[in-house]
Amino acid sequence: MKEVTATAATVDEAVQLALNQLGISKDRAEVTVLDEGKKGFLGLFNKPAVVKVKVLVNPIEEAETFLKNIIQKMGVEASVERIESEKEIRLIISGEKIGLLIGKHGQTLNSLQLLTQLVVNRYAEHYVPIIVDAENYRERRKEALVQLAHKLAEKAIKTGQEVKLEPLPAYERKIIHAVLSDNRKVTTFSVGTEPHRYIVVAPVK
Amino acid sequence: MKELKELVETIVQSLVDHPEEVVVTETLDEHTITYVLSVHDEDVGKVIGKQGRTIHAIRTVVHAAASQQPKRVIVHVKDKG
Numbered sequence: 217m218k219e220v221t222a223t224a225a226t227v228d229e230a231v232q233l234a235l236n237q238l239g240i241s242k243d244r245a246e247v248t249v250l251d252e253g254k255k256g257f258l259g260l261f262n263k264p265a266v267v268k269v270k271v272l273v274n275p276i277e278e279a280e281t282f283l284k285n286i287i288q289k290m291g292v293e294a295s296v297e298r299i300e301s302e303k304e305i306r307l308i309i310s311g312e313k314i315g316l317l318i319g320k321h322g323q324t325l326n327s328l329q330l331l332t333q334l335v336v337n338r339y340a341e342h343y344v345p346i347i348v349d350a351e352n353y354r355e356r357r358k359e360a361l362v363q364l365a366h367k368l369a370e371k372a373i374k375t376g377q378e379v380k381l382e383p384l385p386a387y388e389r390k391i392i393h394a395v396l397s398d399n400r401k402v403t404t405f406s407v408g409t410e411p412h413r414y415i416v417v418a419p420v421k
Numbered sequence: 422m423k424e425l426k427e428l429v430e431t432i433v434q435s436l437v438d439h440p441e442e443v444v445v446t447e448t449l450d451e452h453t454i455t456y457v458l459s460v461h462d463e464d465v466g467k468v469i470g471k472q473g474r475t476i477h478a479i480r481t482v483v484h485a486a487a488s489q490q491p492k493r494v495i496v497h498v499k500d501k502g
Contacts, residue, residue: 327478
């Protein structure tokens with residue numbers, strides 16, 4: 217966290233000095249007065265004012281800047297749009313070479329999301345869920361997972377055997393668990409440790 | 422590959438508590454580019470992450486960026502001591 221301590225004749229002057237050093241405006245700073253200072257008699261026994269000024273960072277802005285930087289350094293021309301809701305922050309990437317940013321089964325997109333999440337959590341006081349999306353990939357993936365879930369449930373019921381899925385990230389497993397929680401003929405559970413944790417769909421006997 | 426090295430540096434510096442101590446060294450040979458990350462002792466865990474999740478994500482992103490050129494890219498965290 218960036219902060220400076222400044223000393224000047226008055227509190228206001230000290231604050232201004234610190235803001236200038238940090239190169240920020242007052243609305244982006246947290247000011248603590250360490251010493252109010254005192255004006256002495258005829259300029260004698262003057263005591264200067266001392267203040268501490270801290271830069272306030274917006275975790276979400278940091279995250280967005282981080283993501284934009286990374287995409288640019290990856291050699292991809294793309295823009296990032298931010299959509300904030302109560303539940304989560306969505307950062308949506310659009311531009312050229314999006315396939316490169318999504319990767320096989322979305323693994324590059326998931327990695328970008330994980331790294332962006334780490335940056336947010338460094339600055340945020342409480343956990344802020346971040347979704348990084350591109351070309352509606354998350355929605356398309358969700359539809360594909362829902363279909364896959366139904367297909368595997370049918371297979372498990374028909375064969376009477378457990379069906380194992382490929383390892384999936386936690387929120388993708390959650391989609392499958394949720395979809396099949398309504399199906400009384402099968403039960404779902406996860407096996408293994410991250411990042412190789414996978415879902416098993418088992419028929420109910 | 423100047424951009425790739427910058428990519429690695431940018432990612433790592435954004436994750437650690439001591440960004441000024443991040444050093445990325447690049448070694449080139451015929452078919453591969455190797456990046457060795459050296460960070461402050463307290464930051465080693467941050468760069469690797471729980472069960473290697475963070476370093477895995479860094480590698481995935483770097484590999485994606487590197488797919489635009491022919492060489493294979495390796496990312497290591499420097500062993501201390």
